Amino acid sequence: MKILVCISHVPDTTSKINFTDGNTKFDTNGVQFVINPNDEFGLTRAMWFKEKQGATVHVVNVGGPETEPTLRKALAIGADEAIRINTAATDGFSVAKQLANVAKEGSYDLVIGGRESIDYNGGMVPGMLAKLTGANFVNTCIGLEIEGDKATAIREIDGGKETLKTSLPLVIGCQKGLVQESDLRIPNMRGIMQARTKPLNVKEPIASNAETNTISFEKPAPKGAIKLVDSVDELINLLHNEAKVI
């Protein structure tokens, strides 16, 4: 089984978000970049398939050279090879097209992406990639078993979960639950040393037009001061008469 894990290079969850160039660009100054958490759950599950079912695991990212440390981290966790598509990740559709091209060329059986990246929250790349390659697709995936070319996936739905039977090739958009937080791996020294010599192939992008274009960013207006109350009666009164939410 050949698995491709799509890795988004995103600001750490604790990052303060700021913009530069007249609010047109994300300010990377002082920001620590990590593997997108939703993608990391997927990568961890891929490691399980590698160890238990002999799968080969490749990781891919669309981005400039600055994203390579994130791919090296994925290699240190245990992926066999990395691919970087050498173009800026602009809109979701262009990213999906670049990834679809790699997925087709490599004839992957399973493509794993996160439910959404925690920066742009688009949540569209895995689904578009599936549609573009004609693969089956399960979103908000919180469980996956594969036997031969058959797959059983569990999907989180609003208020519960749903079990689906499908077949490979398959694309999933995964999230926490596919593996537990405690299953996540911190690369050890041996993994980090090995990652240095594992292949990281740089591929030039295919021609693609962006469908959407981010013009500018803004931050929410600062929050007004909190009203501290001393009694539950006062709280109920404020929620009813002032906030009008009960």
Next chain:
Amino acid sequence: MILVYTESEEGKIKKVALEAVAYAKGIADQMGTSVAAVSINANDISELGKYGASKVLQVSNDKLGKFNAEAYADVIAQAAKNEDAKVIVITSSANSKFLAPALAVNLEAGYVPNVIGLPESTSPFKIKSNVFTNKAFALTEIKTDRKIIGLGKNSYGLKENETSATSETFSPNLDAHDFAMEIVSVDKATDKVTIADAEIVVSGGRGLKGPENWGMIEELAKTLGAATACSKPVSDMGWRPHSEHVGQTGKPVASNLYIAIGISGAIQHLAGINASKVKVVINNDPEAPFFKAADYGMVGDAFEIVPKLTEKLKEFKAQNA
């Protein structure tokens, strides 16, 4: 024409879908056109006109009894082509987010999710959405001929706009590919309010000391007709199921009222709940970061405050019933 997909559950149109109709009417007014709604296996479509739909395409098909992203996206795409809709409005529910990418590829349409208001301009088409998990907004231009907008919950409101709606049967062409995936089972609590649909969410954190203390959270939620939620450490420790985890890597919350009990307010948690309209914090540590993010707060012992709050709310509900 503006097309809005009005999702239903057990035949009933969802409230977020009515908000999407109202929103679609807002865009239609900007563009000088009208709104068509497409509904799949809904029993009662009478409310759609109230929020501004002037036409309803009704699909009834037993094969579409359970949600199926591929087939539903196909239905909506065919409806969009049929109506020559340039703008397609969907919600931010798990199902809408599931079908949106296939719909976008199918219609070669640019898609912007988590939208927070009407377009700033319709030619060029510029729209604002939430990004960085509610830590910022982006203004995006959609350049394609057809456009898909995923409306964030609670970001437009249920604005009424009485319109007389005609209804017609719509029979899409579906093929085997639409049904390639088999739904084996659905496990869904029907007696509980979901975080996605809830107007009010009551959430507990590590300050509650252990899973055995969740009775009072559930009691408060029941009194308010609210959904229960929790912080990340609580779900990581297994005190509550992952499906209750709200925050950056968990579920987003965009309710009218969010009550945080014993949650300190890590930046990832605050981001995830920031789209909620009114936030209340109850915590014994006045230095907890949540006090900087909330609208109302009480400093004190949750084990004393929460049961008292529930009791007083019951009295309040009885008086205002």
